[in-house]
Amino acid sequence: MAVAEFDIPKTMKAWVLDDPDELSFVSKPVPDARLAEVLIRIDAVAICATDLEIISHGAPALIEGELPFNKNFTPGHEFMGTIVDLGPSVDEFAVGDRVAVEIHAGCGRCRRCREGMYTSCHNYGMNYGDHRKGHRANGYTTDGAFTEYAVNHVNTLVRVPDFMSDEEATLIVTAGTAVYGLDVLGGLVAGQSLAVTGAGPIGLLAVAVAKALGAEPVILTDIVEDRLEIGTRLGADLVVNATYESVHDTIFAATNGRGVDFVFECSGAPKAVDEAIKLVNRGGRVCLAAFASEPASVDVRHIVTNNIYLFGIRGEGQSAVRRAAALMAQKKFNASLIHTHTFPLKELPTGLRYAREKLDGAIKVVIKNH
Numbered sequence: 001m002a003v004a005e006f007d008i009p010k011t012m013k014a015w016v017l018d019d020p021d022e023l024s025f026v027s028k029p030v031p032d033a034r035l036a037e038v039l040i041r042i043d044a045v046a047i048c049a050t051d052l053e054i055i056s057h058g059a060p061a062l063i064e065g066e067l068p069f070n071k072n073f074t075p076g077h078e079f080m081g082t083i084v085d086l087g088p089s090v091d092e093f094a095v096g097d098r099v100a101v102e103i104h105a106g107c108g109r110c111r112r113c114r115e116g117m118y119t120s121c122h123n124y125g126m127n128y129g130d131h132r133k134g135h136r137a138n139g140y141t142t143d144g145a146f147t148e149y150a151v152n153h154v155n156t157l158v159r160v161p162d163f164m165s166d167e168e169a170t171l172i173v174t175a176g177t178a179v180y181g182l183d184v185l186g187g188l189v190a191g192q193s194l195a196v197t198g199a200g201p202i203g204l205l206a207v208a209v210a211k212a213l214g215a216e217p218v219i220l221t222d223i224v225e226d227r228l229e230i231g232t233r234l235g236a237d238l239v240v241n242a243t244y245e246s247v248h249d250t251i252f253a254a255t256n257g258r259g260v261d262f263v264f265e266c267s268g269a270p271k272a273v274d275e276a277i278k279l280v281n282r283g284g285r286v287c288l289a290a291f292a293s294e295p296a297s298v299d300v301r302h303i304v305t306n307n308i309y310l311f312g313i314r315g316e317g318q319s320a321v322r323r324a325a326a327l328m329a330q331k332k333f334n335a336s337l338i339h340t341h342t343f344p345l346k347e348l349p350t351g352l353r354y355a356r357e358k359l360d361g362a363i364k365v366v367i368k369n370h
């Protein structure tokens with residue numbers, strides 16, 4: 001069998017974060033794959049709301065125990081590419097394989113990592129100086145993907161089928177977050193009702209994953225008509241435009257006056273949590289997946305008297321990305337419906353502006369290297 005050969009340069013172009021909201025395009029050495037790692041040529045990377053947060057405010061990225069500014073740090077984390085070199089002992093993958101990459105490798109040695117909750121690693125950011133506990137999270141605590149090459153541990157890689165475009169493959173990680181959210185809500189969602197509040201990338205793919213897993217009805221709320229329309233195309237049974245309709249009344253009317261079994265909160269709106277707990281029926285479950293900009297006031301009496309469960313999720317634990325990739329490889333839904341714009345690496349700042357200002361209906365903006 002012919003082995004694909006790649007010319008691996010010594011240096012690569014990379015965006016690095018200087019002061020808040022300032023990036024520069026510099027030259028960096030191409031990293032070496034070490035034990036259990038591969039070197040990946042980055043073919044495409046999707047811009048995430050968390051990238052915008054990191055570039056403006058630093059957190060949740062953490063480099064050498066501090067905010068990531070002026071540390072030669074490259075952000076970007078929702079990427080896919082082609083394996084071009086193997087580190088020692090790697091036989092799980094071959095040179096030439098196309099892969100999508102899970103963000104968090106964790107440290108692999110703490111209790112949470114051992115439980116599969118590597119996005120809640122107790123050694124977050126511990127990968128420098130005397131704190132070398134092996135933690136890795138691309139674009140958070142280690143260099144990310146707004147560049148040409150990256151190294152990754154084999155435990156973060158999932159194969160991309162030949163028929164899937166580079167752009168769609170960047171969305172496997174986003175779909176992984178949706179799978180993880182449904183996981184913490186109880187996993188078996190077939191025949192159960194779900195409201196998804198907020199039609200951003202995670203919310204839209206939560207609709208798609210929930211329908212693929214048999215939830216019914218799946219109700220999507222937002223205030224942007226175009227996004228609700230994509231939700232319908234991804235399988236939502238009912239969409240509610242909160243600008244014109246009462247979300248509460250519409251959802252109760254659609255569920256025999258009881259409310260839904262689950263809410264997946266993806267809007268981060270100021271009153272979203274209090275509204276979400278009032279959309280579920282007694283004993284219902286609410287998963288929070290969005291960053292709210294400010295602390296929220298919540299009706300705790302309602303939570304307690306109705307035995308409501310509240311969960312927060314970070315990223316994509318428990319191999320959720322692998323399961324999301326399986327659903328997409330089986331064509332259970334078309335994630336590329338949320339991909340709206342593409343820019344080359346050197347135009348990253350333009351791509352970031354489209355994502356931040358939602359210009360021209362932007363949902364997922366993808367940076368494409370080839």
Ligand SMILES: [Zn+2]
Binds near residue numbers: 049051
């Ligand atoms: Zn992300």
Ligand SMILES: [Zn+2]
Binds near residue numbers: 106107108110118123
């Ligand atoms: Zn850990």
